Amino acid sequence: MSVETEELLRALAQDAEGVCRHYLPAGRREGSYWMVGDLQNTAGRSLFVRLTGPTSGPGARGKWQDSATSEYGDLLDIIRARTGITRFPDLLAEARAHLGRPMPVLPDRPVPKKAKTPGGTPAAAARLFAASMPVAGTLADTYLRSRGLTHGGTMSALRFHPKCWHRDEGETKSIPRPALIAAVTDGAGGLQGVHRTWLAPDGQGKAALKAQRRAMGHLLGNAVRLTPHEDILVVGEGIETMLSLVEAIPGLPVWAALSSGHLGAVLLPEGLQRIYIAIDRDPAGQRAAERLSARALDAGVAVRVLEPRLGDFNDDLRAYGKEALREHLAGQIGSEDRQRLLA
Structure with a gap:
C-alpha cells in the first residue's frame, strides 16, 4: 500500500462517522460503533464499523465487520461497495472528494500551471x-x-x-x-x-x-433523469430498461439508477406522492426494491413495483413488442394513475 493511500485511510478513519453517515445512511451510531444491516445499506445491526480508537492497526477506527457473513474491511471497501467504483484510482478520487481534498501532487514533478481535473x-x-x-x-x-x-x-x-x-x-x-x-x-x-x-x-x-x-x-443518491417528473416517478436500474418503459408509454417520468445498489439508495424528490419501482427479475433487483420501498414508505410516498415477464423490461420489449409491454404495464399501474399515464 502506498504512503498516500495509507494517509488517505487515516484521514477517512478520523472522519469515520461522517463516512458512515454519507455512505451507510440507513444505519445509526450505537456507542463506539456504526450499526447497519450490510454493505448494501440495509437497515439492521449485522455490520458494525468502529468509530473510536487509533486510526491504524488491529481494531482501528474505521474497520468494519459483518457478523452474518464474516466479511471485514476498511472504509475504502465501504465506499467501493456503495458507489460501484471498480478502478482504484477512481476510488481514491471519490474518497478525496468526500474529504474535500485536492488531488496530490506527485513528488519530483513540477506543478502544472493549470492542473488537470482528476x-x-x-x-x-x-x-x-x-x-x-x-x-x-x-x-x-x-x-x-x-x-x-x-x-x-x-x-x-x-x-x-x-x-x-x-x-x-x-x-x-x-x-x-x-x-x-x-x-x-x-x-x-x-x-x-x-x-x-x-x-x-x-x-x-x-x-x-x-x-x-x-x-x-x-453516483450515490443520484440518477440518470431521462424524462421530467412531477408527483409520480418510475425508477429502475439500467438505461435501456427505463427507455423500454418510455417506448411502451411515451412521456412516462423515468429515472435510471444504473445498478441495484444505487437503486436502493436513490434520493427521493420533494413533493413525490407515488413511486413505481421497475425491477430486474433477479435477487439483487428484489433486494434493491425492498430497500427503496422501505425508505419511500417511511417518507409517506406510496409504492408500487413493476415486474417484467423476462429478465428485464428491455428483454420484454424485444421479445413481445411495445404494445404487449404497454398492456403488461397497464395491469400493474395503479387505478389512480392509469388514465393519466396511459393517455
Whole structure:
C-alpha cells in the first residue's frame, strides 16, 4: 500500500462517522460503533464499523465487520461497495472528494500551471459530457434502435462521444472507442457524474470488452433523469430498461439508477406522492426494491413495483413488442394513475 493511500485511510478513519453517515445512511451510531444491516445499506445491526480508537492497526477506527457473513474491511471497501467504483484510482478520487481534498501532487514533478481535473470527479464528468454530442443520427442512436429504443435521440440526458477513452483491467494502454454517455444529476439538476457504455464499431451492440460500462463521479443518491417528473416517478436500474418503459408509454417520468445498489439508495424528490419501482427479475433487483420501498414508505410516498415477464423490461420489449409491454404495464399501474399515464 502506498504512503498516500495509507494517509488517505487515516484521514477517512478520523472522519469515520461522517463516512458512515454519507455512505451507510440507513444505519445509526450505537456507542463506539456504526450499526447497519450490510454493505448494501440495509437497515439492521449485522455490520458494525468502529468509530473510536487509533486510526491504524488491529481494531482501528474505521474497520468494519459483518457478523452474518464474516466479511471485514476498511472504509475504502465501504465506499467501493456503495458507489460501484471498480478502478482504484477512481476510488481514491471519490474518497478525496468526500474529504474535500485536492488531488496530490506527485513528488519530483513540477506543478502544472493549470492542473488537470482528476478522473472520476464531477468536474471531469462534466468535461466529458460537454465534449459529447446529441445522440440523434450517431452510433449511439444505432445502438439504442438495435435494442428497440427510438426515443433516446430526443433526451438531453443522453449523448454520444466518438472517442471515449477505455482501458480494461490488466491493460497498459487506453484506446478511444465510441460510447453512449449518460448524465448523472442530483435533485437540483447539477451534473454529478456520467455513465459510459462503449459500443461496437457498427453500433449494433456493446463493444467486445471485459468492462463494457463504467461510471464516474458522485453516483450515490443520484440518477440518470431521462424524462421530467412531477408527483409520480418510475425508477429502475439500467438505461435501456427505463427507455423500454418510455417506448411502451411515451412521456412516462423515468429515472435510471444504473445498478441495484444505487437503486436502493436513490434520493427521493420533494413533493413525490407515488413511486413505481421497475425491477430486474433477479435477487439483487428484489433486494434493491425492498430497500427503496422501505425508505419511500417511511417518507409517506406510496409504492408500487413493476415486474417484467423476462429478465428485464428491455428483454420484454424485444421479445413481445411495445404494445404487449404497454398492456403488461397497464395491469400493474395503479387505478389512480392509469388514465393519466396511459393517455
